Structure formats: C-alpha cells, structure tokens
Amino acid sequence: MGGMRLMGDLPPKTHEALVHVEFDGLEIDARLVRAYKGGFAVQFIQSENARERLIRLVYGGKHGNKSVEIKPAEVMGAMINRVFR
Amino acid sequence: MIPSTGISYWDAFLPSIVLLLLAYAVLPWLNRDSTFARTGVIAVCIFLAWRYMLWRIFYTLPPAGLTLDFALGVIFTSVEFLSMVGVTLSLFFLTRTRNRTAEADRNIAWLKSLPEPPLVDVLICTYNEEELILERTIIGALGIDYPNYRLWVCDDGRRQWLKDLCERQGCGYLTRGDNKNAKAGNINNALRHISTLPQRPDFVAILDADFVPKRQWLTRALALMREPDVGVVQTPQHFFNADPIQKNLSLSRVWPDEQRYFFDVVMASKDAWGGAICCGTSAVLRFAPLMQIKKFPTDSVTEDYLITLRLNEIGYRTIYLNEPLSLGLAPEGLREYISQRSRWALGFMQICRGPNGPFSLTSHAPLSTRVMLIETFLYWSATHAFRILAILVPAAYLWFNIQAVYAYVPDAISYLLPVLVAGTYVMSWLTHRRVLPILADLSQLLIATDIAKSVLVGLFRPQGHKFEVTAKGGDRTKRFLQWPMLRIFLFCLVMTVGGVIWAFVLDDSRPVADATGIALFWSWFNIILLVLACFVCIEAPEIRGGVASAAKARPRSPLAAIRSATRWRTSPWGACA
Numbered sequence: 001m002g003g004m005r006l007m008g009d010l011p012p013k014t015h016e017a018l019v020h021v022e023f024d025g026l027e028i029d030a031r032l033v034r035a036y037k038g039g040f041a042v043q044f045i046q047s048e049n050a051r052e053r054l055i056r057l058v059y060g061g062k063h064g065n066k067s068v069e070i071k072p073a074e075v076m077g078a079m080i081n082r083v084f085r
Numbered sequence: 086m087i088p089s090t091g092i093s094y095w096d097a098f099l100p101s102i103v104l105l106l107l108a109y110a111v112l113p114w115l116n117r118d119s120t121f122a123r124t125g126v127i128a129v130c131i132f133l134a135w136r137y138m139l140w141r142i143f144y145t146l147p148p149a150g151l152t153l154d155f156a157l158g159v160i161f162t163s164v165e166f167l168s169m170v171g172v173t174l175s176l177f178f179l180t181r182t183r184n185r186t187a188e189a190d191r192n193i194a195w196l197k198s199l200p201e202p203p204l205v206d207v208l209i210c211t212y213n214e215e216e217l218i219l220e221r222t223i224i225g226a227l228g229i230d231y232p233n234y235r236l237w238v239c240d241d242g243r244r245q246w247l248k249d250l251c252e253r254q255g256c257g258y259l260t261r262g263d264n265k266n267a268k269a270g271n272i273n274n275a276l277r278h279i280s281t282l283p284q285r286p287d288f289v290a291i292l293d294a295d296f297v298p299k300r301q302w303l304t305r306a307l308a309l310m311r312e313p314d315v316g317v318v319q320t321p322q323h324f325f326n327a328d329p330i331q332k333n334l335s336l337s338r339v340w341p342d343e344q345r346y347f348f349d350v351v352m353a354s355k356d357a358w359g360g361a362i363c364c365g366t367s368a369v370l371r372f373a374p375l376m377q378i379k380k381f382p383t384d385s386v387t388e389d390y391l392i393t394l395r396l397n398e399i400g401y402r403t404i405y406l407n408e409p410l411s412l413g414l415a416p417e418g419l420r421e422y423i424s425q426r427s428r429w430a431l432g433f434m435q436i437c438r439g440p441n442g443p444f445s446l447t448s449h450a451p452l453s454t455r456v457m458l459i460e461t462f463l464y465w466s467a468t469h470a471f472r473i474l475a476i477l478v479p480a481a482y483l484w485f486n487i488q489a490v491y492a493y494v495p496d497a498i499s500y501l502l503p504v505l506v507a508g509t510y511v512m513s514w515l516t517h518r519r520v521l522p523i524l525a526d527l528s529q530l531l532i533a534t535d536i537a538k539s540v541l542v543g544l545f546r547p548q549g550h551k552f553e554v555t556a557k558g559g560d561r562t563k564r565f566l567q568w569p570m571l572r573i574f575l576f577c578l579v580m581t582v583g584g585v586i587w588a589f590v591l592d593d594s595r596p597v598a599d600a601t602g603i604a605l606f607w608s609w610f611n612i613i614l615l616v617l618a619c620f621v622c623i624e625a626p627e628i629r630g631g632v633a634s635a636a637k638a639r640p641r642s643p644l645a646a647i648r649s650a651t652r653w654r655t656s657p658w659g660a661c662a
Contacts (some may be wrong), residue, residue: 055221056228059297059325059412070518074339079523082335082620 003030003043010040018045026057097498101506104133108510115514123515124180130511131173133503138169140500145492157481157489161474168471171463174456179350179515181357185309185406192308202233203287203310205303205369208275210268211294212241218295218414219247223254225297231304235286239275241267268365269381269388276380286372293366296322296413306369309406316374316401317393320367320408321348324415326627329422330528333621342415343528346519352405360457361405365389366413374401384439384548387432394441398449418624419531419567426532427539430465434543437462469536472529476577476611479604483584486595493599527617534573564626571622578615581608 004021010032017032019042028050030042044050115122141162147154196202207226211219219238226236236256240247241264251258261274272291279286288307292298306318322344327337334340355361363370368389374396375381382391393403416422436458440447443458450458481487505522512520585608588601595601 052224055224055297056300059221060225060228060300062299068339068341070340070521072513072518072521075336075521075524078336078339079334079617083616085335 002046003033003041005039005041007039010035024057024061026053028054092495092499094495094498097495098502100499101502104503104506105510108506108514112510112514117514117517118182118184120181123182126511126514127176127180130504130507131176133507134169134173134176137500137504138166140496141165141490144496145490147488147491153485153487154489157478157487158491161478161489164467164471164474167463167467171460171467174460175351175464178358178360178457178460179354182350182353183357183405184353185356185404186408189305189308189406189408192311193304195311196304196308202231203307204284205231205234205288205290205307206275206279206286206372207234207236207290207292207298207303208272209236209238209292209294210241210271211238211247212264212268212271214294216246216250220250220254222292222294222297223250223256226292227254227256228300229298229303230300231307234290234303235279237275237279239271241271266383267386269383272388273380273383276375280376288369289372289375290369291366292411293413296366296411298367298411299409302367302410303369305408305410306406309404310369310371314400314402315404316371316396317363317403318369319352319361319363319403319405320369320410321352321405322364322367323348323409323412325412326414326417328415329417329419329624330524330531330621332417332625332627333419333623334617335625340524341519344415346516349407350516350519353407355457356405358453358457359402360453361403362393363389363403367411371401374399385432385435386428387436390433391436391439391441394436394448394450394454397451397454398441417627419570419621423532423535423570427535430536430539431543433461433465434540435547438544438547465536466540469529469533469540472526472533473537475607476530476581476615479607479611480577480580480584482600482604483588483608484580488600490603491600492603494602497599497603523613523617526614527621530614530618531570531621562626565624567622567624571619574615574618574622578612578619581611581615584608585612 006021019030019032021028021030021042021044029045031045032040033043034041044054112126115126117123145158146162147158149155207229209219209222209226223236223238238247238251238256238258240258240260243260248258248260259275259278261271264270266273276289279289288310290303290306302320306320309315309318324342324344326332328342328344331337331340331342352361352364365388370392375392377399378392378395381388382395385391396403416425436442439445441450442448443450443455443462448455478489482489509522512525585605588595589605
C-alpha cells in the first residue's frame with residue numbers, strides 16, 4: 001500500500017509537496033505526486049509503524065471493496081469500448 | 086425432417102413479447118427475498134426450459150441412422166439435456182435464500198455472556214506467497230478484535246524469512262519436513278501441534294495466505310456457533326483486486342468479480358436448504374468434531390468441500406454468514422484463474438468417486454446433500470461440455486453440412502426465445518444482475534476445455550494428483566498474451582467466421598435453409614463470445630506498490646471507499662484544503 005487517490009481540487013504548484021493525511025483517526029505523512037482532473041494522488045512516506053496502522057485500518061477495518069451496482073448497458077458499453085479501443 | 090408446426094413468425098415471437106412485458110411489469114414489484122415470489126418466477130423458468138427441452142428431444146433430432154448428423158445430434162441433445170437437469174436443480178435451490186446477519190447480531194450477546202471466550206486458533210496456510218502478501222495477512226490477523234485467540238502461520242515452504250517475520254510480529258510459526266497432502270496436510274500438521282498444547286482450542290479458523298481478516302471476523306462467526314451442531318461457519322471471499330475477466334476487459338468499475346454470484350447468491354441459497362459448504366479460507370470450524378473425523382480429509386484436492394460432507398456424517402452442519410469479513414486476492418492472471426477452477430473441478434470429481442459421492446451406498450448423506458452433489462457434478466461436467474459443443478456444432482454445420490439440430494426457424498423462435506428471455510430476466514432479478522448473458526457464457530467458455538480435462542481425469546483417474554497452488558503475487562507490470570489459450574480461441578473464431586463466409590458467400594451449392602439461419606444466429610453469438618475470450622487472453626498490466634497505481638488504476642483497493650472520509654492538509658509550506 002504505497003499511497004492513495006483523493007478526490008477534490010489541488011492547490012496550484014504543490015507537486016512533490018509534503019502533506020499530512022488524516023482519515024478515520026489515522027494520521028500519516030505523504031507526498032503529493034500526481035494531479036489529474038478532479039483529484040490528485042499522494043504517496044505515503046513509509047515507516048513500519050505507519051504501514052501496520054494502514055493495513056489494520058484499510059484491510060482489517062470497516063472498509064471494503066465497494067460493491068458495483070450493475071447496469072447492463074454500462075457493462076455492454078465497457079466491453080465494446082475495450083474491443084474497439 | 087419433422088414437419089414444422091406451421092406457425093407464423095408473429096405467433097413465434099408472441100410468447101417472448103408477452104414474457105418480456107410481464108417481466109418488466111411484475112418483477113420490480115416482487116420481493117426478492119420472498120420464497121413465494123422466488124418459487125413463482127423460477128417455476129415459470131423451469132416450465133419454459135423443459136417445454137424447450139422436450140421439443141428438442143422429440144422434434145429436432147436428426148433421423149435415426151448411421152449418419153454423422155444423428156451421432157452429433159444425439160450427443161449434443163444428450164449433453165444439453167444433462168445441462169438442463171443441472172440448471173433445473175440450480176434454479177430449484179435458488180427458490181430459497183437465507184441471511185444470518187440478524188441471527189449473528191442476536192447471538193453476540195450470548196457470546197459475550199460466556200464466562201470465558203472460547204479459545205480460537207487462527208491458522209494462516211502458506212506455501213510460496215511473497216512477503217508483502219503474508220505480512221499484510223499476519224498484521225491484519227493480529228488486529229482481530231477478539232480476546233482469546235492464537236495466531237499460527239503454517240508454512241509449507243520452510244522459509245527462514247517467514248519464521249523471522251513471525252517472531253518479529255509475535256505469532257506462532259509451524260512447518261514440517263515435507264508437503265504431503267498439500268494444504269490439508271499443512272493444516273493437519275498444525276492441528277497435530279495444537280492438539281498437544283496444554284490448552285486445546287475450542288475452534289480453529291482458517292485463512293489463506295492472502296486473506297486479511299476484518300477485526301470483527303471471529304466475533305461474528307463465533308456468534309453463529311451457539312447451536313452445538315454447527316460444525317463450520319463459512320464467510321464469503323471478497324477481493325481487493327480485479328479478476329482476469331474484470332481486468333482484461335476493463336470492467337472493474339461496472340462488473341463485479343465472478344465469485345460474487347457464488348458467494349452472494351448461491352451460498353445463501355444453499356444455506357437456506359442446509360447445504361452450505363466450507364470453502365477453505367475465512368471459515369471457522371469446531372475443533373472437537375474436526376479431531377473426531379481425524380482432521381482434514383486428504384482424499385480430494387478440495388479438502389474444504391469434503392470436510393463439510395465428513396462433518397455432516399457425524400451430525401455437524403456447515404452454515405454461511407454472508408458478510409464481508411475478509412479481503413483477499415482473486416487470481417491475478419488468466420492461467421491462475423483457470424488452474425484454480427480446474428483444481429475445484431478435479432477435487433469435486435474425486436469427491437464424487439469417493440465414499441461421499443452422490444450415489445455412494447456407504448455415505449450417510451441426506452437426499453438434499455446428494456441432490457446438491459449431483460447439481461454440482463452436472464455444473465462441472467455437462468454445462469461446460471455443452472459450452473464447448475455450442476461452439477463446435479454451428480461450425481460443423483456451416484463447414485461440413487453436419488446438421489445436429491433439425492428445426493424450422495419459427496419453431497426455434499417459439500421454443501427457445503422464451504427460455505432466453507425468461508432466463509435472462511429472472512436470473513438478473515434473482516442475482517441483482519450478477520448473472521448477465523454473454524458474461525456468464527464467457528466465464529464458462531474461458532475454462533471449458535480445462536474443466537473438461539479435469540472432469541475426465543477426476544472421474545477416470547481420481548487419485549495421485551498434485552495440489553496446484555493458485556499463484557499469487559509476482560511481477561504483473563507488463564502486458565502479455567496467454568498464447569496457449571489465445572490459440573484455441575483464435576482457432577475457434579477463425580473456424581466460426583470462416584464457416585459463415587463459406588456457407589453464405591463461397592458455397593453456391595447449398596440452398597439457404599432454416600438450419601442455416603439457426604446456425605448463423607448461433608455463429609454470431611459465438612463470434613461475440615470468442616472475440617471477448619481472445620481479449621481476456623491479453624493480460625492487462627497491473628501496476629502496484631506506488632502512487633502511480635492509485636492514480637491510474639480503477640478503484641480496486643479498499644482505499645477507494647474511504648476517500649470521502651479523508652481530510653488532508655499540506656505541510657507548512659503548502660496551502661490547506
């Protein structure tokens with residue numbers, strides 16, 4: 001688990017800036033590494049302690065892989081898109 | 086040729102149009118959890134399916150004789166008949182469903198009222214998985230929110246670094262001198278060890294090397310152990326990565342992993358009929374009966390299914406708690422995906438040939454268990470064989486004029502189309518759209534040839550096979566082709582497209598008959614399936630271990646779900662958001 005993608009606007013000229021991320025009571029230092037439309041990505045600054053806390057929080061905690069709401073038209077569209085891409 | 090019923094195209098389409106309208110009008114109003122509603126819609130499906138099947142048997146077989154038409158026609162119809170029996174049984178079991186969440190909620194109080202929490206030994210089984218995977222599982226398992234458990238890593242790879250990791254993390258490490266009986270042997274080695282300890286456990290919990298348990302896993306599962314005849318509580322397998330179909334067709338955002346149908350729908354229905362099964366990882370088992378049946382059975386490579394049957398024989402049930410209580414890795418490549426399913430098929434055939442088989446005279450299994458075994462047997466054997474034949478039969482007609490099905494187009498529309506319409510809508514309704522045409526057929530087609538091999542091997546030479554571990558981890562950062570499989574699908578695709586061109590463009594000698602139209606319809610369907618199968622054989626790269634993946638990849642990590650709960654701020658020299 002190297003980092004995470006966040007949604008929201010990124011202030012200008014902050015590439016490689018050090019940031020402090022807080023979620024669900026966990027605080028972790030990170031570095032901004034990528035910005036894209038509607039969001040940005042941070043890379044966690046690794047430490048053994050941080051890694052353990054992250055694993056417990058993310059994999060062992062309440063979060064799960066969000067179940068997909070299946071819309072047949074979207075599924076067909078995605079397949080067609082893949083074939084003709 | 087058997088005469089047509091002489092119906093017009095309008096009359097042929099009418100039943101399907103009526104069904105379509107009914108499905109749109111009625112299904113959204115029905116309660117999906119109601120046995121009454123489920124039974125009603127499934128009864129319609131079964132009726133239509135058998136109306137079609139009887140028409141196939143009595144009206145579409147080629148004239149009897151020593152001809153290729155008749156030989157292929159009989160084989161194709163027989164396999165389709167067996168497949169239909171399997172589908173009917175599957176539908177029958179889907180008439181019920183059971184959700185034990187409320188029961189688990191109620192029983193938590195009972196669990197907490199016990200004078201001392203039962204002791205659980207959690208076993209993590211590993212053979213060759215890499216450190217990153219195991220470390221995650223161990224750390225996750227050490228964080229389980231339950232006051233009385235011990236954690237053991239059962240290493241069949243005899244790795245020093247893993248022993249060191251266990252020491253660092255503070256959990257037990259067990260290994261053995263050989264790998265006899267693979268995973269079952271590994272677990273049995275651990276059971277032997279813990280049964281000699283001063284304090285023997287009340288329960289054992291099994292985790293595969295890549296499955297990270299949720300904090301509440303043990304508490305939720307143990308709550309369902311209140312009834313003393315519950316031998317196993319199985320929880321579903323959820324995955325944090327995309328399976329090969331999702332990944333290689335870029336479907337992760339719109340389509341769930343293939344196992345969701347089994348764990349979200351089938352297992353809940355099996356449980357309602359008392360037929361839930363142990364699926365290996367993420368299960369909690371009662372220790373005493375496990376020792377009574379002399380630990381995990383080793384006469385099948387699917388020891389998990391077999392343990393349910395063996396525990397049944399001494400009066401212990403397997404039940405199912407459909408809550409996401411662990412997260413693991415789905416097979417990351419197509420080869421691993423197929424090898425895993427082939428192992429399941431082989432293991433099941435070994436069970437069928439053994440003393441717990443559906444027709445075994447020595448087995449004490451009740452009728453419902455035997456019928457479920459037959460249903461699973463037909464799924465592995467007939468359904469996949471039918472999928473292969475469904476590719477070959479239209480091509481055989483188009484290329485060589487071997488006609489396995491004698492039917493007129495209006496008759497085919499009248500009998501087959503209602504089955505397709507009802508099947509599509511009812512399965513979509515029953516499964517929250519987890520079963521959709523084309524994708525369901527695709528997942529069968531991808532594994533069909535390997536499953537056919539496993540079924541034959543398992544039936545005719547059931548013993549002496551190695552347990553093939555599903556490889557997890559490894560470098561998957563490059564796109565590559567699964568050539569051995571791609572070759573097969575490309576050959577079938579060329580054969581099908583070529584057959585259409587030959588029959589409709591190049592071969593002037595053959596008049597366009599009804600059978601040609603039917604073959605053309607199925608050829609187009611097969612072409613779609615085969616094109617998709619070819620694309621699944623192009624393994625998409627999976628970028629890991631860095632922000633690049635988080636930024637580029639689909640939301641396949643649990644992290645994707647916590648974005649909204651996150652606040653961030655930049656370091657002192659940056660702006661705050």
